[in-house]
Amino acid sequence: MNENILGIVAGVLTSISMIPQLIKVIKEKNVDDISLVMLLVLISGLSLWVWYGFKKDELPIILSNAFAVLVNISLLVSYMIYKK
16 A cells, blocks of 8 residues: 555544544533543644655644644543533
8 A cells, every 4th residue: 555545544533533523512502421631642643744745844743633622622622522
C-alpha cells in the first residue's frame, strides 16, 4: 500500500474516532463515564502531533490531528457543561 494512502486513512480514522462519543454525550447529556484526565492527555498528545506536523511541514498530520483536537475540545466543553 502506498504510504501516503496509509497515512491519510490512518489520519481520517484517528480524527473521527471520538465523534460517536461526542454524539452520544450531546444526545444523552451524560458524561459520567468520560475520564477528564483521559481527555486532557489526549488533547495534549494530539496538539503535540499538530506541532510536529508543522515542524515537519506535513499537511496530512497537521489537518487530521487539528480536526481531532477540535472534536476532543468539543467533548471537553460538553464534559464541562454536562458534568453533575
